Amino acid sequence: MARLFPFRALRYDSNRIPHMADVVTQPYDKISPEMQDRYYAASPYNLIRVILGRKFETDTEEGENVYTRAAATLKQWRNEGVLKQESEPALYGYAQTYDVPGRPGETRERRGFIALAQLHDYEEKVVYRHEQTFPKHKSDRLALFKATRAYCEQIYMLYSDPTFTAEKAIFDDKDGHVRKADLEIKDEYGVHHRVWKLTDPALIAKVLAAMEDKQLIIADGHHRYETSVGYMHERAKELGIDEKAAPKTDSGLPAPAFPEQAMMMTFVNMAAPGITILPTHRVVFGLKGFDAEHFFAQAHEYFTVTPIQNPSSKGPSEEAVLLEKLRTCDGVAFVAVTKDGSALLKPKTETVAPLLEGLSKRQQQLDVTQLHKVVLEKLLGLDETAVRAGDNVRYLREASEAIEQVRTGKANVAFLIKPVSLSQMRDISLNLEVMPQKSTDFYPKLLSGLAMYTLD
Structure with a gap:
């Protein structure tokens, strides 16, 4: 059973950051040294300082290092009000309009939504992987996560729903027209990103109910997912909590039983057009x-x-x-x-x-x-x-x-x-098999910094 949750996201304050394109980034594993330098120069509040900061020769494991600086930076931005936590739980609609690489004149739109989801071991057959991972990447992400106690990037999760229940609820108004987005950004690849904040409890409940019976396949973010599952086990043991405990419902909407039980994801329907896999x-x-x-x-x-x-x-x-x-x-x-x-x-x-x-x-x-x-x-x-x-x-x-x-x-x-086809990837995943690492490259990538989930 897939359990999804709305959440009070930590987000950049648009009054402090008038140009959001200056502070968001591509995912950490797609950032080259040249891109890192460009992000540093774009804004003193660019998220690069948290997700992939610069390392120095003076860094030590026990003293100051790239992870402690990331945590200090995140704390400082929260104290300054550059980052503010939303006042009420929400889901976030997310659409990306893009030109398909290598196919001149072809434009697609990929739609999804951002939410929290409960973590599961692969053996539980709720979440499925499709490729191998690199051990060193997982250790790096775990060190960063333990230091910051925050998810600043979403992982990209696929599901299948030919009825398009979630998409209709999220993107269409009562007349069937697409709602006006709350945030629009064009990234360095010319991809047009739009975000909708959704707080209506009835709408949220409809989306969560539609997702309960879905099988979830990781498209991008295997390292972060596996790292988070390991950390969930660790924290549940430390806290003496059942890691499969039922959600809280104090506010009328479900929430994780404990913060580490869930992580932030973007959910995209495999039955919808707009998914592109590059080699x-x-x-x-x-x-x-x-x-x-x-x-x-x-x-x-x-x-x-x-x-x-x-x-x-x-x-x-x-x-x-x-x-x-x-x-x-x-x-x-x-x-x-x-x-x-x-x-x-x-x-x-x-x-x-x-x-x-x-x-x-x-x-x-x-x-x-x-x-x-x-x-x-x-x-x-x-x-x-x-x-x-x-x-x-x-x-x-x-x-x-x-x-x-x-x-x-x-x-x-x-x-x-x-490129691997979407049907090949789906069949490999759902049959509990894995391809070699880096077998797929889903395009475009999800921007980092649109919403964040903090554990503290």
Whole structure:
């Protein structure tokens, strides 16, 4: 049973922050050093100082460090009134209108809503994951969370409701027209974000009731979710509280039995249009003695290898040529890019089959699974532990950046892949399976700083 709750969000005071675009950010794991610098320069109240602050050589584990500074900053902003807590519990409608990357002229809108939800272990079959996580990311988020005692970012959660009950209640007025938003922001990618504050108890009750029987799938935020579940267990034991205790209803609306029992999420209906999944390309670096000719010779045993001629200076870009080759190839395929040339790799089904034994048919049909099992593990000798540790693999959204890293010698080889489909991700999740880490890139990302959930 999915339990959702309205909450009294901590939000930026619009009287103190006239330009909200100056203080919100992309999610922490999508922020490059250059973006971090830009956010620092945008405003002294930019949320970057809390979710991904600068580290200094003088930092110590027991003394001042990036986490203690984040907590002090959050406290200071609350004391100054830059951040204010809402006076009544609410849900927050959230819509994002965006141009689809790589598809000129195509615009989509993704709708959802922000609420709290009770945390569950995966074994309870209420919340489902779809990909592996990186241990070091979880330890970082746990340290930040313990210091700040606040959720400053939402995780992105999917559910399915062909009747669109929640969306109709949240976004439509009595005449069926979309309500006027309370907040509008355009981010650095040109995405138009709109937020609606919803405090009507009857509306809130209708939305919560509609979500009770839903299965929830994590789209983005596996690290934060798993960190929060672990912290919930820890705090329930410390407080002597049943972690599955029924919600409080003191105000007439449900609330978590204890603050750590829930976390902040954005819920998006898989039955609605507007969801976009982009590929996450793999860049392999640090391989001693890597030789492109030898690699392609080995690859011939498992793949049909079709060299791709470098484009002329007057024609389409290399990125465009390689992605078009990939897009027009049916079935599992990926493009390998080396300094000595590129090629399309299409697996020989019978030859790769032994390397995929033990995996379900769903897993075996995934491009990203075959890339990891056959190419990274078998051909390049990178075992799963090394890949998960991030020792030799980078994950990039932009194919142009992946190609550039190879061309400049920062990487040995890049692999451009197709995106996982929404139906593939859903089926993997609901059958209690997981894909390799960074298998999906949901676009656009949820802005951080629109609403926050504080435990104290």
